[in-house]
Amino acid sequence: MQVQPYLFFNGRCEEALKFYGEKLGAQVLFQMRFRDAPPNPQQPIRPGTEDKIMHASVKIGATELMASDGNCDDTPGSGTHTGYGLSITVDDPSQGEKTFNAICEGGNVVMPWQATFWSTGFGMVVDKFGVMWMVTNPHEGDKHAS
Template sequence: MQINPYLFYDGNCEAAFTYYEKALGGKIELMLRNEEAPPEMPSPPERKKKIMHARISIDGQVLMASDAPPEHFHKPQGFSVSLTVGDPAEAERKFNALCEGGSINMPLGKTFFSKGFGMVIDQFGIPWMVNCPLDQYSH
């Protein structure tokens, strides 16, 4: 069995995944647009270029997402995508990249459980936690 986060964006899924590919070292594996669906699954003209399903791999972990139809989009809340990074310098680099155009909820800093932990909402509205755990908390 596999468990993966599935994120819903407010029309900016492609921009988000393109950014994550660059900033987090990910690899977009799939970017399926509404216009690529079979004829029996029509979409309004303004949604043709929107993303029906996307998949990105980041260090062997998979995030999936799509652009939610406007009437179904809700601002993300009640969760964070957790990014665990072994090297403190790399954790700081990734945290800073996620902060670009976003807002910091908790600056990256040392904690009793971590060499560096911080929380941010990225420029696409997705909440993230970046953690560089101490060895005894890395499992």
């Protein structure tokens, strides 16, 4: 069994994947746009969403996640990411701080990068797409604790 995060960006997936590529070294392994799907008369593609991303597989470090533009719904709260966070574990504090600062661009810092009782460096940020990220460099010997 494998559990993978699947993120929906409500029309901003391409922008998010580019941002994560620049900031985290994310690599798009596969990408399909809505226009690439076979025609389905029962579920036609909503006009204006043809070029939006229906599905993408993305690799960040050793982790693969999936992403989509989703329904591209403009109702209030439809693009909100709540109830979860993504955690990045790094090998050294300088890498952690650099990673944390990169994904902070345009986002909101929840907890600034700092040493804690459980790590040599930890920070939390909600990025500009509304995704909560936690970056941590655990104490030596605690690499599997996060």
